[in-house]
Amino acid sequence: MSSILQYGQIWPYLPSLAAGAWLSLQIAFLAFCGGLLIGTAGAAALSFGGPVLRRIVRSYVTFFTNTPQLVQIYFLYFALPDAGILLSSYAAVLIGMTLNAGAYLTDIQRAGFESVRANEMEAAEVLGFSRLQQIQFVILPHVARVLFPSLSNQYILMTLGTSMAAVFGVEELTGRAFNINSQTFRSIEVFTVTAGFYIAITLVASVILGLIGRFAFRARMRII
């Protein structure tokens, strides 16, 4: 019997990996939603805020987009306890990913806000739209269409980024792969199956996001 590629031995662990994939999706989704909130506020601050606020938001974005997410989470996880803030590994990963996503999404959304032309806003003003109506009927439909492809791309990248949580012992997909690897020593089998899981969940996400983008926002994007 050949000693390599014994996929049968990790067969019993598939449900465990699937549960890990579910946790990965959960982390990616939560961090993305949090990041979207920060990003929207940040992009709004960059477009409408005063000079001090703009400066603060810009420093935040520059700092977080120019340092590795892994080291940011290391800082949260290992340095904050010295200051009396003790985070669980799950919380540290989630907070780190959210802050990181917030910076990238601020950058992405700022580009979307800027793509709304002044003419459009003036036209809305002439038609007597209130500020809220301007946002609802002019800015949002336009911005959603322009932004949806980059946002869904970022979501896919973040789903892959959740594998970083394994470093801190969070039992998501890669974390479980590490555990199963140390139980069975079927390294290549475990990690190819894990890679397969990642390919599957990102493919499904791509298709769903592509369909939503095409039909809900008339965004130009490939379904696959």
Place this chain on the structure above:
Amino acid sequence: MWDRVFSELPAFFGYYNMLFLTKAALATICLSAIGSVTGLISGFGLALVRLTRARWLAPARWLALLLTELFRRVPFLVTLMLVFFISQLSGLDLPLFVVALIAVFLIASAYLAEIIRSGLESVHKNQWDAATAMNFSLFETVRYVIVPQAWRVILPPAFGFFVLFIKDTALASQIGVIELTFAGKVLNNKGFPAALVFGTLLLIYFLISYPLTRFGTHLEARLAKTRHR
């Protein structure tokens, strides 16, 4: 916390720690630079293969498509682990730096192939047709007509990708490559306060990445201005 950080400051910024961190930073830069350049070359190959039309090359096209699509959907950490264990199992016993380099190369090939393909396709279809009408082969078309126009489109995002990978190679610390993040972990294990160590790491990464990001933005603005169809 602060008094501890301040009391450790002189010891932390000693000569040997700085030497260690500088070497580690060089390893980080080499890892992403070599990986990106080799990835650029193989990505160009993959993009070219996908542009061929000959029927007998269909399997090669399928393979190129599969490689670019799959490796862009697997996290860097998982690719790294796969390369690591394959290297161990095959008995090659490659140095860890080479293992990380191969992982960067694989991911870079996939991402850069996609960037290059969209860059090549950004050249107007008429140019392709004109080259075909003048009986240029695919290679000649790309060499004399497409690349002179497409490189302006390709270079900025490719450079952005290189900067992105300076940050992503932090994960190579997980298999024990002595790069910046690993150096930080070593110093932290030696007893220096985590806030000091990881704060310094964040600063070093920032100092490497920020000028490159600025240069990338500059490059983009500069090249976009002279672009024409």
